[in-house]
Amino acid sequence: MSLIKSISGIRGTIGGHPGDGLSPIDVVKFTTAFATFLQRQNPSKRLTLVVGRDARLSGAMVDRLVVGTLIGMGIDVLETGLSTTPTTEMTVIDHHADGGIIITASHNPRHWNALKLLNARGEFIDAAEGNEVLRLAESDELTYADVEQLGQVTENLNTIDEHIQRVLQLPLVDVEAIRKANFHVAVDAVNSTGGIAIPRLLRALGVEQVEELNCDPTGNFAHNPEPIPQNLTDIAALVPAKKCDLGIVVDPDVDRLALICETGEMFGEEYTLVSVADYVLSHTPGNTVSNMSSTRALRDITEARGLTYAASAVGEVNVTTLMRETNAVIGGEGNGGVIYPALHYGRDALVGVALFLTLLAKKGMKASQLRATYPSYVISKNRKDLTPDMDVDAILRAMAKKYGVAEVDGMKVQGVSTIDGVKIDFADSWAHLRKSNTEPIIRIYCEAHTEAEADQLAKKIIADIEKCM
Numbered sequence: 001m002s003l004i005k006s007i008s009g010i011r012g013t014i015g016g017h018p019g020d021g022l023s024p025i026d027v028v029k030f031t032t033a034f035a036t037f038l039q040r041q042n043p044s045k046r047l048t049l050v051v052g053r054d055a056r057l058s059g060a061m062v063d064r065l066v067v068g069t070l071i072g073m074g075i076d077v078l079e080t081g082l083s084t085t086p087t088t089e090m091t092v093i094d095h096h097a098d099g100g101i102i103i104t105a106s107h108n109p110r111h112w113n114a115l116k117l118l119n120a121r122g123e124f125i126d127a128a129e130g131n132e133v134l135r136l137a138e139s140d141e142l143t144y145a146d147v148e149q150l151g152q153v154t155e156n157l158n159t160i161d162e163h164i165q166r167v168l169q170l171p172l173v174d175v176e177a178i179r180k181a182n183f184h185v186a187v188d189a190v191n192s193t194g195g196i197a198i199p200r201l202l203r204a205l206g207v208e209q210v211e212e213l214n215c216d217p218t219g220n221f222a223h224n225p226e227p228i229p230q231n232l233t234d235i236a237a238l239v240p241a242k243k244c245d246l247g248i249v250v251d252p253d254v255d256r257l258a259l260i261c262e263t264g265e266m267f268g269e270e271y272t273l274v275s276v277a278d279y280v281l282s283h284t285p286g287n288t289v290s291n292m293s294s295t296r297a298l299r300d301i302t303e304a305r306g307l308t309y310a311a312s313a314v315g316e317v318n319v320t321t322l323m324r325e326t327n328a329v330i331g332g333e334g335n336g337g338v339i340y341p342a343l344h345y346g347r348d349a350l351v352g353v354a355l356f357l358t359l360l361a362k363k364g365m366k367a368s369q370l371r372a373t374y375p376s377y378v379i380s381k382n383r384k385d386l387t388p389d390m391d392v393d394a395i396l397r398a399m400a401k402k403y404g405v406a407e408v409d410g411m412k413v414q415g416v417s418t419i420d421g422v423k424i425d426f427a428d429s430w431a432h433l434r435k436s437n438t439e440p441i442i443r444i445y446c447e448a449h450t451e452a453e454a455d456q457l458a459k460k461i462i463a464d465i466e467k468c469m
Contacts, residue, residue: 028069047098047099052081180361195214201353276330378449383443399422428449
C-alpha cells in the first residue's frame with residue numbers, strides 16, 4: 001500500500017492500515033488539517049469550500065468523509081458531485097468560495113485516490129502552504145466545531161455546464177467556425193467524468209458527430225488511465241475506422257488533453273500546448289511558459305514571433321507562478337496540460353479542446369497536416385535507480401559542474417539551470433535530471449529532433465551519472 005504526502009495534497013491507494021494507504025482516518029485527518037489552515041488564514045469568517053470528485057470507485061466514499069469532516073469543522077460545503085479538476089477550480093472562482101478539494105488521483109490507476117487542495121483563487125496551494133497543512137496534520141492543534149456551529153451543505157450539480165458556458169464565452173473560441181467545419185470527433189474518457197464533460201462540450205460547440213468510447217462515468221477504467229500512446233490503441237484504431245477528423249483523450253480528472261490525428265497517429269501530448277499556444281499567440285501576442293521537462297517547440301514558436309518564453313520548475317503551481325510573474329498569455333505542461341489565464345490559472349482540457357478545434361477549423365487543415373507545421377522533437381524518458389544510501393543531491397551537483405562549461409565531450413553547452421534538478425541545454429537538444437521525492441531514483445528526460453538522437457543523449461547522461469556515483 002502507498003500513501004504519498006506532498007505539498008499539493010495527499011495521494012494513496014485505498015485500504016490498508018492508517019498511514020500506509022489512503023484510509024478513512026487519513027482522509028479525515030488531512031481534510032481537518034486543510035480546514036484548520038484555511039480557518040487560520042480567515043479568522044472570524046465562516047468559510048465555504050467547493051468539493052468535487054472524479055468517477056473512480058472510491059470517490060463517493062472519500063467524498064462523504066471529506067464533506068462530513070468539513071461540516072464538523074464548521075465549514076459550509078458547495079457539493080458538485082461528479083466533476084473535473086478544472087471545473088472545481090472554476091467553481092471556486094465563480095462562486096467566490098474560500099477554497100476547494102477535488103477528490104481525484106489524476107492519471108493513477110483506479111485503486112488510487114487523492115485530495116487535491118485549492119486556495120480561494122481556485123489554484124493549488126503553494127509549497128509553504130502545503131508544508132503547513134502537513135505540519136498541522138501531525139500536530140495536536142486540530143479541533144472541531146460545537147453543534148451550533150456545524151457547517152451546511154448546498155448541492156450544485158450544474159457546475160460542468162457553467163464551466164462549458166464560460167469556455168464558450170471566450171473571444172478566441174469561435175463556435176460558428178467549428179460548427180461550419182462539421183467535425184467528426186471520437187472521445188475516450190476512460191469511464192470517468194470526461195465522459196460527461198467532453199461530449200457535452202463538443203455538442204455545445206456545434207460538433208454533431210461524436211463517437212463515444214469509454215464515456216460512461218462508472219470508474220471502471222477501461223485501460224490504464226494515463227493518456228500516453230501505449231494506453232490509447234483502441235481510440236487510435238477507432239478514429240480512422242470511423243473516418244473521424246480527430247480523437248480526443250482525457251485523463252480521469254480532465255486536466256490533461258491528448259489528441260489523435262485522422263490517421264490514427266498521435267498528435268503528441270507535448271504538442272497539445274504547442275498548437276493551442278500557436279493559435280493564442282496569433283491573436284494575443286505575449287509571453288509563454290512551460291516547465292523544464294516540456295518540449296522546446298513552445299520556445300521555438302514563441303521566439304519565432306519575436307516573443308519571450310520562460311521555463312519553470314516542474315509542477316502546475318510553479319508554472320502558474322511564473323506565468324503570473326511574466327504576464328504570460330498562455331502556458332502549461334507538456335503532458336497535455338493547457339493553462340489559459342483568460343479563463344483561469346489551471347490545466348484545463350475543456351478550454352484546450354475548444355481552442356484547438358477553433359484553430360483546426362480556421363486553418364482548414366487535417367490534424368496530421370497541422371502537426372507537421374510545428375518543429376519536430378522527440379523526448380526520451382528514462383530513470384536511473386540508486387541505492388538508498390546514495391547522495392542524490394551530490395550526484396546532481398557533480399553533473400551541473402561537469403556541464404557548467406562551454407563544451408563537454410565535443411558537445412557545445414548553451415547553459416545549465418539548477419532551478420529544478422539540473423537542466424542542460426545544447427544547440428539542438430536538452431537533458432533534464434530530477435530526483436524523485438518518493439524513491440531513490442533520478443529521472444532523466446532528454447529531447448532531440450529524432451528518437452535515436454534523444455536516446456543517444458540519454459545513454460550519454462546516464463553514463464555520466466554512473467561515473468559521478
